[in-house]
Amino acid sequence: MDDKMMAEVCLPTTDLTGDLGFFSGVLGMRMLSIFPADDPAVAVFGGHGLRVRLERGQGAPGRLRILTDMPFADGADRLVSPGGTVVDVAGLTQIVQRPPTQHRFVVRRLADQAPWVIGRAGMQYRDLIPDRLGGSIIASHIRIPDGGPVPDTVHFHRVGFQLIFCYRGWVDVVYEDQGGLIRLSAGDCVIQPPEIRHRVLEASDGIEVIEIGVPAEHLTEIDHDLTLPTPDLRPDRRWQGQRFVHSRAQDAVWRASGWSGLVARDTGISDGTQGVAGVRVLRRGGGPTAPMRHDADIHFTFVMDGTCRLQAEGQDARDLSAGDAFVSPPGMAVCLAAPSDDLELLEVTLPGKVALTT
Missing domain, CATH: 2.60.120.10 (Jelly Rolls)
Structure with missing residues (x-):
């Protein structure tokens, strides 16, 4: 950063006198300058990584965001200064919560x-x-x-x-x-x-x-x-x-998958995430395929190679090939019929441990 340059955010204020107390007292910013002394029209504040220039006069109200995980402004999530500036208060650690799954095929x-x-x-x-x-x-x-x-x-x-x-x-x-x-x-x-x-x-x-x-x-x-x-x-x-x-694919060990007619390579991700999610690669194994059900909240499958016919309970059959993907909701009977010998699938489940039933 060039220490010979700085930037200011310019905000209009209809009440500069009121905003002096708001920006210094409520927001905890430090006044850096004010002028002219006999009838102030401009005040500059610094704090929270920001430099703000308040200019007396009309204009569309400005908006600031204060990010903090500490108690602030009695827990309010929105403040309005006497001069019209809107101040939103949000957490410093911005985490988007996962909404409930809307199950669909x-x-x-x-x-x-x-x-x-x-x-x-x-x-x-x-x-x-x-x-x-x-x-x-x-x-x-x-x-x-x-x-x-x-x-x-x-x-x-x-x-x-x-x-x-x-x-x-x-x-x-x-x-x-x-x-x-x-x-x-x-x-x-x-x-x-x-x-x-x-x-x-x-x-x-x-x-x-x-x-x-x-x-x-x-x-x-x-x-x-x-x-x-x-x-x-x-x-x-x-x-x-x-x-x-x-x-790594070169370290793969193939075992029974629980899915009829398919074998699986476990990636170890269920253990690594402490059960948050599971990831497996599925391949054509011996024997016929049959309808199966799962109890996962999310069950995602991507076809990496080969072909099969997706037969899902209450749905029209669909022919799948490399590059296709599907999601089946919990409890739905799903069968991967007529799998080609080179069929290979990526399976992702949340949570990591899933019960499969016929």
Whole structure:
């Protein structure tokens, strides 16, 4: 920051005399200057990381936000100064609460050509759950057509759960207290515990990832002070009870999944999040498929390879192929009929431990 420059927010006031006491007393800011002395028309205050210039006269009322986790203004969440300035009071730690899940059966097919939109750092996003189940979850199919360095910065998310699954290609990422560069190749995944600092460095041509975030709307904040990688390796560190998990496809062990006709590779994410969420990769196993039910609050499935026919209770059958996704509500009977031998699915559940029944 250039110490030879500064910026002021200019606010009109219809009652400068009243605002002098309000800004110094109620808001706890310090008066820096006032003029002219015989009939003040301008006063400048500083405090809370802000410099405010009050100018006597008419105009649309200004608005400020005070962010604090300390008791303030007797708990009021909105104040109005004598001169008309509106002051909103909010928590310093901005956390978006996860709303209750609005359970629905949702199918999103790649062939339907839902639009790709440009998101953070130039990445392209496709929404896999358009209604986001009432705001409880967001599932994004993300791609970067041209490989190379990614224009990212060190940042973190105020989120309850976040998964990054590398679908195609590879991507290099660095994480706080997790050693040096981590390369995610196709089939690898990580969870990003709440507020862990990280940065995307470089990606291959045609990189595609699946990103899951809970809740759907959450804050992303830039950390301008931290440099990654950090010097310490702390694999057991926890952020809000969750530890960093890096699951590699090359280490896969396939076991019975509980789903008829499918086997599973467990990523260890249920243990890493202490049961907040579970992530598995499912493949075609032996034997026939049959209708199954689950008791998860959220059950999301993305088709990575192969084909199958989705038969859900009370719904028309749908043919699924790579790039398609669906969400089934708890208690609904679902069958993945006629699975191809190369069928491979990404399954995400909240909570992590789910009961399956026929």
